Amino acid sequence: MASQSHTGRGWTGASRRSREQALATVGRAGFMARGVIYVLVGYLALRIAFGDGGDQADRQGALQQIASRPFGTALLWLLAAGLAGMAVWRGVQAAVPGAESRKAGSRLMNAGRAVFYAFVCWGTAAYAAGSGGSGNSDSSSKDWTANVLKLPAGRWLTGVAGCALIVVGAVIAVRAAQRRFLRKMETGRMGPKVRTAVAASGVAGGVARGAVYSAAGVFVLLAAIRYDPGSAKGMDDTLRSFDRTAAGPWLLVVVAAGLVLYGCFSFASARWRRL
Numbered sequence: 001m002a003s004q005s006h007t008g009r010g011w012t013g014a015s016r017r018s019r020e021q022a023l024a025t026v027g028r029a030g031f032m033a034r035g036v037i038y039v040l041v042g043y044l045a046l047r048i049a050f051g052d053g054g055d056q057a058d059r060q061g062a063l064q065q066i067a068s069r070p071f072g073t074a075l076l077w078l079l080a081a082g083l084a085g086m087a088v089w090r091g092v093q094a095a096v097p098g099a100e101s102r103k104a105g106s107r108l109m110n111a112g113r114a115v116f117y118a119f120v121c122w123g124t125a126a127y128a129a130g131s132g133g134s135g136n137s138d139s140s141s142k143d144w145t146a147n148v149l150k151l152p153a154g155r156w157l158t159g160v161a162g163c164a165l166i167v168v169g170a171v172i173a174v175r176a177a178q179r180r181f182l183r184k185m186e187t188g189r190m191g192p193k194v195r196t197a198v199a200a201s202g203v204a205g206g207v208a209r210g211a212v213y214s215a216a217g218v219f220v221l222l223a224a225i226r227y228d229p230g231s232a233k234g235m236d237d238t239l240r241s242f243d244r245t246a247a248g249p250w251l252l253v254v255v256a257a258g259l260v261l262y263g264c265f266s267f268a269s270a271r272w273r274r275l
Contacts, residue, residue, distance in 0.1 A: 023088075023089060023092055023275070024275040025085075026084075026085030026086075026088050026089055027085060027086065027089035027273075027275040028085075028270040028271070028273075028275065029081065029082040029085040029086075029270075030082055030083060030084075030085040030086025030087070030088075030089055030090075030117065031086070031266045031267070031269045031270035031273065032082055032266070032267060032270045033079050033081075033082025033083045033085070033086060034082075034083075034086060034263075034266045035263040035264065035265075035266030035267040035269075035270065036062075036066075036079060036082075036263065037059060037062050037079075037263070038205070038209075038259050038260070038262045038263030038266060039259075039260050039263030039264070040061070040062035040065050040066070040263075041057055041058060041059065041061065041062050041235065041259055041263075042256045042257065042258070042259030042260030042261075042262070042263060043065075043256075043260060044056065044057040044058075044061050044062070044065070045057040045239045045252060045255065045256030045259060046253065046256040046257065046260070048239065048240060048243060048252065048256075049243060049249040049250075049252040049253045049256055050249070050253075056137070056138075056236045057235065057236045057239045057240070057256075058137040058138075058234060058235040058236040058239075059120065059123070059137065059235070060127075060137065061236065063076065063079075063124060063127045066079065067127070067128075073128055076124060076127060076128035077125070077128050079124055079128075080121050080124040080125040080128055083117050083120050083121035083124055084117075084118075084121045086113075086117040086121075087114050087115075087117035087118040087121055088114075089275070090110045090111075090113040090114035090117060091110075091111070091114035093107070093110040093114075094107045094108070094110035094111035094114055095107075137234025137235045137236055137237075138233060138234035138235075138236050138237045139234070140234060141216075141220075141232045141233060141234040141237075142229050142230060142232050142234075143229075144232075145158060145220060145223045145229040145231075145232040146229035148161070149223070149224075149227065149229055155224050155227060156224070158220060158221075158223060158224035159221055159224035159225070161217075161220055162217045162218065162219075162220030162221030162222075162223070162224055163217065163221060164217070165213055165214065165216055165217025165220060166213075166214045166217035166218060166221070167217075168210075168213050168214075168217070169209075169210040169211065169212070169213030169214030169215070169216075169217060170210060170214055171210070172206055172209055172210035172213060173206060173207045173209075173210025173211060173214070174210075175206065176202060176203050176205070176206020176207050176209075176210065177203060177206070177207060179199055179202065179203060181202045181206070181265075182198075182199060182202070184273055184274055185198065185268075185269070185272050185273055185274070186272045186273070186274055187272070189272060190272060197268075198265065198268045198272070200261075201261040201262070201264045201265040201268065202262075202265045202268075204257070204258045204261045204262075205258050205259065205260075205261040205262025205263070205264070205265045206262065206265075207258060208254070208255045208256075208257075208258020208259050208261070208262060209258070209259065209262050211255055211258075212235065212238055212239065212255065212259070215238050215241065215242070216233060216234070216235070216238045219231055219232050219233040219237075219238065219241075220232050239252060239255065239256070240252075242255050
């Protein structure tokens with residue numbers, strides 16, 4: 001009986017390890033998919049900065065870039081599968097308390113991320129299936145803002161959403177500058193040069209990503225103040241707005257390069273993040 005009990009515990013332990021390995025695998029696939037999207041969006045933004053602004057610098061533009069390549073449809077389905085993996089991994093993080101998600105706030109954020117990546121996965125799969133996806137980020141942002149402004153207290157709700165985006169962007173940038181992401185990385189497995197490169201890409205990429213979020217929030221807030229949904233901007237228009245500042249295209253170059261680096265950091269996370 002003791003031998004059978006020991007064997008049962010062994011099977012239970014092996015089953016648990018198998019589940020953890022499977023979950024880690026889908027999570028790493030998700031980080032790879034996220035990296036592909038950010039590298040392509042950053043690349044498209046760089047093209048805008050250097051005068052070739054024909055393509056959208058957003059997720060839809062990234063999908064168009066992939067679709068135009070050989071075996072593009074197959075690559076899109078692989079990307080959708082990776083995004084599904086990220087949604088599943090974030091969902092489990094929200095549902096099952098772990099080292100990174102013991103607090104209610106962390107679990108709530110992971111639940112929101114799971115919903116977001118599920119939506120992105122659906123849009124990518126729809127595009128791969130030939131339906132064209134959900135449209136570009138700019139029209140979607142304007143449509144969403146217009147619908148909210150029609151609601152009772154819609155102006156206040158839109159203003160709150162804009163302020164929330166500004167705060168989220170600031171938090172992302174500050175945490176990146178503090179290099180808090182290194183706490184989640186297996187830095188002991190990295191050589192000194194690799195660790196420096198990962199830290200630099202995480203800082204630059206996180207600050208650029210935070211800047212885009214905050215800038216988009218400013219435009220949503222302006223839409224509330226002006227009661228004009230046309231003032232809201234998606235990622236493409238937000239990035240183009242950096243090109244129209246006093247700094248000229250160079251500010252957009254810096255932000256776009258940061259987004260490419262964030263994609264590279266996502267690839268590093270796929271390899272060295274604790275999952």
